[in-house]
Amino acid sequence: MDKFMQAAIDEAREGMEHNHGGPFGAIIVRDGKIVSRSHNEVLLTNDPTAHAEVLAIRKASEILENFDLSDCEIYTSSQPCPMCLAAIYWSRIKKVYFGTNKEDVAVIGFDDSRFYKLIRGEEDKNPLEIVNIDRKECLGLLREWEEKSDKKMY
Numbered sequence: 769m770d771k772f773m774q775a776a777i778d779e780a781r782e783g784m785e786h787n788h789g790g791p792f793g794a795i796i797v798r799d800g801k802i803v804s805r806s807h808n809e810v811l812l813t814n815d816p817t818a819h820a821e822v823l824a825i826r827k828a829s830e831i832l833e834n835f836d837l838s839d840c841e842i843y844t845s846s847q848p849c850p851m852c853l854a855a856i857y858w859s860r861i862k863k864v865y866f867g868t869n870k871e872d873v874a875v876i877g878f879d880d881s882r883f884y885k886l887i888r889g890e891e892d893k894n895p896l897e898i899v900n901i902d903r904k905e906c907l908g909l910l911r912e913w914e915e916k917s918d919k920k921m922y
């Protein structure tokens with residue numbers, strides 16, 4: 769058994785036993801060492817985005833004082849949901865190790881696979897209304913950013 773995945777499982781169990789959230793844990797590793805560890809805290813904080821992967825990324829970025837985690841890897845006890853996957857892309861992490869897959873978590877009521885389908889346009893009923901308004905005015909912000917002399921790209 770992989771020691772980092774074992775750490776992700778231990779973290780998940782810790783959160784589950786304290787009713788912090790679902791049975792999900794994540795570990796971020798750099799140079800063979802654990803940088804951060806987190807578990808799902810949706811129930812503890814009432815934050816629907818408090819998934820283990822997102823929290824592990826936030827902690828690692830804070831510890832490393834860097835928003836770019838391209839030299840890190842993430843171990844997560846379950847396949848990342850679309851939100852966490854996007855957060856992983858934003859963090860520039862290059863490798864994800866996951867334990868259970870989205871079908872496994874759907875069986876216990878965490879239906880990430882539905883969000884995957886919605887994003888791919890494979891669901892008939894989208895519960896989210898998405899409306900594009902005031903593009904021109906919002907575009908002004910992008911122009912201001914482009915012209916900002918002290919901007920830092922990420």
Ligand SMILES: [Zn+2]
Pocket residue numbers: 819820821848849850851852853
């Ligand atoms: Zn997630």
